[in-house]
Amino acid sequence: MAKGITAQEMDATTASGLVPHLGTTTNSGNAYSITTSADVKPNTKFTLKINAASSTAPTLKINNDTALPIKNANGNNAKLYASVYTLFRDGSAFILQGEGGEYGTATAADVAAGKTIGTENGIVTGTLVLPTRTIVNKSMPKQNFDEPIPFLVQDIFQIPASSKFADVYTAPLSTTQLKLDAAIWSEFTVLETGTYTATVELIDSNDVAYAILSRTTVMTLSRFSMGLSSFSIDRQAKKITYVTKPLDAPITADLTSNFNATGVLRFVARLITTKYGGTYPSITSEVQNAFIITT
Known part of the structure; x- marks a missing residue:
């Protein structure tokens, strides 16, 4: 042996x-x-x-x-x-021998930019750009007409420039979940007889405007509001989706072909009147817990 x-x-x-x-x-x-x-x-x-x-x-x-x-x-x-x-x-x-086991299926596009992952072909650096999130809470003070200009525009807030997708919301786009109060809200007050058109608009970097919400009134001593409880924009497709009231179904609309959806976008409230003199109309706006996610 x-x-x-x-x-x-x-x-x-x-x-x-x-x-x-x-x-x-x-x-x-x-x-x-x-x-x-x-x-x-x-x-x-x-x-x-x-x-x-x-x-x-x-x-x-x-x-x-x-x-x-x-x-x-x-x-x-x-x-x-x-x-x-x-x-x-x-x-x-x-x-x-001793290669450390199996690798998964992740590629560079699945890994956050600047981070690395081990693969059978060695270390790979990720290219995925993660979303950024901004929380907006703000109240704009009452803004009155300045005679003789027949319209008033109040800037509410901006969405940063991006070539991809942005989402502004307070709750998911779902008809089965109760949404929070309107994320984007404007109150219009008119005190004189006349025709008034109020809009909540999205304006691009070239000042091309798209009216998301619109209302016309001829009432005296009228106060009314309009708002969005959620909003999203697919910048590449130039398509927006929004909800105006809790539990309402989402509304989808196409932006105009000349709208620059990839630049800085502004939400504004606009009021146009045919009445001059007297006590001028006003706008006040508010943003409540709006999350702006840009990818």
Whole structure:
């Protein structure tokens, strides 16, 4: 019966014989080769130094043996770098040892920009731009007409420029959930007889206006309000979706073709009148817990 050896009895020569180091490879593209005096039979482990990185499916030829593929533990082709590796010869391939398990399916587009993820092809830097969120709460003081200008415009707030998607809301666009009070709200007061047209508008960077809400009145001593409980805009498609009252169904509308949806956008309240003199009409607006998400 063969006598075993203890760790104390094992010298460097014996240890290197158990897992031999073959030396450094040479290569022609992804075909690697090495000449060694070690006897590397199937089902044995060894180390070597790869002289240059691989690009696709690497193979290794030891002495005059048949070249075999170098694989990861999951059977995929290995990605090699100029470094030292431990491999196991299983008879049909050389299997990399100690590679740390499986990788997922995430790509650069799935990972936040500036962050990295390990893959079978090495470290990949993410390109995904995460949304930014701004919370808006503001009240605009009452603003009166300035004679003789026949209209009044009150800026409510802005959405930053973006080439993608922006969402302004206080609750999800759902007819089954009770929404909060209007995120964008304007009150119009008229005290003299005349025709008044009130609008809540979206205005682009070229001052092209799109009236989201509109109301015309000829009443005296009238006070009325209009608002949005949620609003979103698909900038690329130039399409808006909004809800005016809790539990109402969302309304979808197309912006005009000349509307610049990717620049800075302004929400404004506008009041136009045919009446001059007397006590002039006024507007006051408020934004309550509006989340502006830009991606």
